[in-house]
Amino acid sequence: MNNYKYLIKSFAVLFLTGLVFPNIAFAHVRWALGSVTPPRTNSTGLKSEPCGGALKTTRSTIFSGGQTIDVEFEETIEHPGHFRIAFSPAGDLNFDDYVLADNIPDNPASGFYKQNITIPVEICDACSLQLIQVMTTSPTPGPGDFYYSCTDIQITNPGDITPPDSVSNVIPVAGDGQASISWTNPTADFYRVVVLKSTNNVMGVPTNGVNYNVGDMIDGSEVVYMGNASEFVATSLTNDNDYYFKVFSQNPRKNYAGGVEAMVTPTSSASNGGGVGTAGDAPPPSDIVSGSIHPGWFLLMLVASRLFRKRLPPV
Numbered sequence: 001m002n003n004y005k006y007l008i009k010s011f012a013v014l015f016l017t018g019l020v021f022p023n024i025a026f027a028h029v030r031w032a033l034g035s036v037t038p039p040r041t042n043s044t045g046l047k048s049e050p051c052g053g054a055l056k057t058t059r060s061t062i063f064s065g066g067q068t069i070d071v072e073f074e075e076t077i078e079h080p081g082h083f084r085i086a087f088s089p090a091g092d093l094n095f096d097d098y099v100l101a102d103n104i105p106d107n108p109a110s111g112f113y114k115q116n117i118t119i120p121v122e123i124c125d126a127c128s129l130q131l132i133q134v135m136t137t138s139p140t141p142g143p144g145d146f147y148y149s150c151t152d153i154q155i156t157n158p159g160d161i162t163p164p165d166s167v168s169n170v171i172p173v174a175g176d177g178q179a180s181i182s183w184t185n186p187t188a189d190f191y192r193v194v195v196l197k198s199t200n201n202v203m204g205v206p207t208n209g210v211n212y213n214v215g216d217m218i219d220g221s222e223v224v225y226m227g228n229a230s231e232f233v234a235t236s237l238t239n240d241n242d243y244y245f246k247v248f249s250q251n252p253r254k255n256y257a258g259g260v261e262a263m264v265t266p267t268s269s270a271s272n273g274g275g276v277g278t279a280g281d282a283p284p285p286s287d288i289v290s291g292s293i294h295p296g297w298f299l300l301m302l303v304a305s306r307l308f309r310k311r312l313p314p315v
Contacts, residue, residue: 030076044074048148050095061153073149075113080108084103086130092150101115101117135147161255165257175270195225206256221246224245
């Protein structure tokens with residue numbers, strides 16, 4: 001019995017030190033990863049103002065002055081309180097002079113938030129958006145009750161219609177009753193792609209300033225994918241029929257680049273046996289490695305085996 005108690009105690013120590021589950025984030029708030037306003041750092045436990053000590057990056061999202069957008073952020077540990085979003089024209093200064101949304105209520109049922117804001121009518125190359133979580137567990141919140149996250153942006157002239165670069169390296173692969181289309185997204189001024197499908201050459205072109213949903217029709221072509229992935233798998237296709245796909249890149253100002261088209265003919269004799277994977281943005285869990293054991297579990301098993309060898313009575 002003592003052996004088991006000792007093992008349980010050892011497991012608890014390993015858990016608390018993060019050796020068994022190193023991917024657990026003991027933190028609070030940040031701009032949503034992969035969103036139009038990505039955080040400067042993945043850390044969410046930053047308490048020093050104005051940006052938690054996170055330095056500016058070379059990755060800036062470009063908006064137009066006066067543009068209305070939805071921004072997303074996430075709370076990783078729930079606390080009663082509220083959130084504030086503010087803007088700095090340069091140097092992470094004067095956030096208090098440009099508050100874009102305040103007293104955003106905390107929602108204990110969901111760790112993800114979406115907030116509509118209007119970008120200030122200012123032209124700047126090194127501006128930023130600040131997210132603050134204000135915890136109200138204390139009756140008089142002080143510096144230790146605030147968490148910070150910042151994202152880097154640029155603001156151009158109102159009405160800017162400059163599109164991003166087009167996608168490149170578009171590769172179609174035929175499958176059995178399906179087809180996969182892969183491409184390379186542009187690295188600058190990029191938000192997501194819109195993929196159109198047709199049984200003829202795609203003639204439809206997305207309209208600047210318009211957001212589309214999967215299932216929408218544009219001049220006879222169907223919107224089959226929207227997101228920031230670099231591959232889409234179309235299913236339920238008829239073998240030996242030609243299908244045309246056209247991939248359009250989009251920036252945060254809802255400007256679309258010229259699309260790149262590919263044609264593919266699914267067939268029952270396709271060498272890839274129908275292909276693998278599905279369309280979507282979600283990456284695989286970071287702590288799952290195919291065909292291997294998580295290093296934390298390996299360490300736990302090693303410790304357990306040594307403890308049993310040491311504590312078993314001699315025969």
